[in-house]
Each structure stands twice: as structure tokens, then as C-alpha cells.
Amino acid sequence: MPDLFSVSFNKMRKELKIICFSFGISLFLFLALTPLSNGQENESQRVPYFVKIAKDIKPSVVSIYTLKPLKKEKIKIRGKKFKNSFWVNDTNEDINNINEDINNITEDKPNKNNLGTGFIIDTDGYILTNNHVIANAEEFKVSLENGREYEGRVIGKDFKTDLALVKIEKAENLAVPKLGNSDKLEVGEWVMAIGSPVGLGQTVTAGIVSAKKRSIGVGPYDNFIQTDVPINAGSSGGPLINMDGEIVGINTLRLNGLQGIGFAIPINMTKDIIRQLKEKGRVTRGWLGVLVRRWLEEINDKVTQNGVLIIEVKENSPAFIAGLKSGDFIVKYDGKEIEEASSLPVMIAETTPGKEIEIKIIRNKEEKNLKVKIEELHEEGKDKVNTDTDNDI
DSSP: OOOHHHHHHHHHHHHHHHHHHHHHHHHHHHHHOOOTTTTTOOOTTTTHOOOHHHHHHHHGGEEEESSSOOSSSSOOEEEEEOOOOOSOOOOOHHHEEEEEEHHHSSOOOTTOEEEEEEEEEOTOOOOEEHHHHTOOOOOOOOETTTTTTEEEEEEEEETTTTTTEESSSOOSOOOOEEOOOGGGTTTOOEEEEEGGGOOTTTTEEEEEEEEEEEEESSOOOOEEEEEOOOTTTTTOOOEEEEETTTEEEEEEEEEEESOOOOEEEHHHHHHOOOOOOOOHHHHEEOOOOOOESSOOTTTTTSSSOEEEEEEEEEETSSHHHHHHHHHOOEEEETTEEEESSHHHHHHHHOOOTOOOOEEEEEEEEEEEEEEOOOEESSSSSSTOOOSSEEEEO
């Protein structure tokens, strides 16, 4: 006759093994799938180590200033005067007032007027900044992080994108940062800015990417990165940096009177412009000669696919000669679909003048293909933006 105690004990031991095994599996899965805490966060949740990034990038960031008084007038950005000071960092009058206050409380040079920021892009001394930073200065100086100062010289300006290329001579051992890929930026990603707000050089601030591809009515090539990084008067032209220590944008604008709303030009947008400014001091763009409606959502109830609506065709323009008409809806340009309203101006601008391309339109619910020979966009006359909702491209 079996020992009842032995049978019960063996049964309990088997059940205990099963329980322990199940608990072990559960504990393993819990530890494997639960994010680490108590200072051991996983990479995607980790607060970035800003100190190293700041140390790496600061030597390449410069302050730009002038010793001459500035004219008391509104700063132009992309050819526009901001009369209500809504989309602008400051006016020259504001800069003069701020600089006077800063000079009173520091031992800096008397009559030093801070203009803004820039950053070195190669060892030859080329520096990228905003056009509105140096636009109203007859002469300016460039100050490096280590205190060295140089006379600045304008190589080229592009008011359409508010970019300028300047150069310093005989500068040695210049720090050159890596330019990143702004297309890879994600909303919510950490970013850092370095600038010279109110003349306080090498100021570091940080925040996140709030939005991408922002169009704010400044011009036909609007494609801003929106951030909540603090940007103030004097920060214009400074770098926006990702957590890999790469420059992904140029801080340009802020919303006057509000906190946490700033805008940067994507670095990818600058790369070809830098090349052209180096080679010829200006930027060559294609021109079609139409006014188009900026916002797709205003016309989506009238059409069944993405594109842009032509509001007006300029007389004797390439569009006029090709037979494009007001009311035509452009859905393809040179074989590429128009996925966003803001993409067409860039497509046209990047087309080499003289090239013949095909445009697909919808007219009276029928599709048509027209051949157009693109001309060069000139600085005067043809490139004026008439309103905040229409683009002359």
C-alpha cells in the first residue's frame, strides 16, 4: 500500500516546480519588456547629454557684430518688411536699444552693436548666417568662441530664403561641425540651439521639434522646422543641432510676444544654396510665371487629387506661352506628383533655366499635358510675392 504522505509530498513538489518555472518565465518577460528606470533608461527615452554636444559645437559658432550705428528701420526677411513685428526677431531700433543696455552692464566694446549669429561650414573660413543679420550693416566683425576676431566679408546673399554666406580670412584651426540630414528629423525629437541673444555669445538652449514643413506666409519657399527652443534677438543665424551633434537647421524667426514658437530653415534646403553662393555669389532659380493657391485644404472639396490651383498667369511668362490658364489645376510637374502645395515652388526653383519640362493639369475635369520651357527667376519684378496666400513662382 503506497505511503499517502510520500504521494502527497511528491505531488506538491511537482506543482511547486511548475509554479517556480512559471514565475521565472513571467519575471524574465517582465524584465525584458519593461523599460529600465532609476537612471538606466533605454536609448529612446534617455534625456540627452547636452554637455558634450555643446562642447563639440560651440567652437564653430560665431557672433556677428558691427561698431557702426544701425539705421532705425524694420528688418527685411525674404524681401518683406515686418511692419507689425509679428514674424521677426527684432527691429534695428530694438537692437540699438538692447545693445546700449548690454554695453552699460558689461565690459564689452563701446558702441558694439550685436547683429546675430552664424556658424563655420569649412576650414577656409566660410560662415553661414541669415541674410537679415548682415543686410543693413556696411561693415561687420566676426567673433569666435576663443575670442579671436576677424573682419567679415559678404560672399553672397539670397533674400528668397534669408540666407547669407560670409567669409573670414587668415583664420587657422577652425572647428567645422557636421551637417546632418534635416529630412530625418522627427516631431518630438530633442534639439539644441547656440546663439548670441542680446549679445550674450555662446548661449545654449534646448527644446524639441514641434512641427515640420511649416509655411508661415513669409515667401514661396516656406519649409520651416518649428521648435520650442528659446530663440531671441541675436539668435538668428545660429545652428539648430540634433542629438547626434549634427546641424540640422538655421534658427531664423520667432513669434513676437509669445514663448516657445520659433522657426529654423532646414539644413538640407541650404546645401545647394551654399554651393551657388560660393561659386557665383547668388542663387539661380527657375521661373514658371504663375500665382498659385497656397493651401490645399481650401480646394480639396472641388478636386479629387492633390495639386495646386493656378490663380493667375503672368503675361509673356513661360506658363503664358505654354498655354496654361487661370483655373488650371497642376497635378504633376516634370513627372513628379504634387503631394503638397509647398512642394511646387521648390520643384520650379530647382529646375535649370532653359530646360523644357512637361506639366500635367486638370482643366474642366479633363487631363492635359503641356510642354513648358522654364526661364530664370530674376531678383526684381518677377519674383514678388503679392499676398500671404498666393505664390508667384
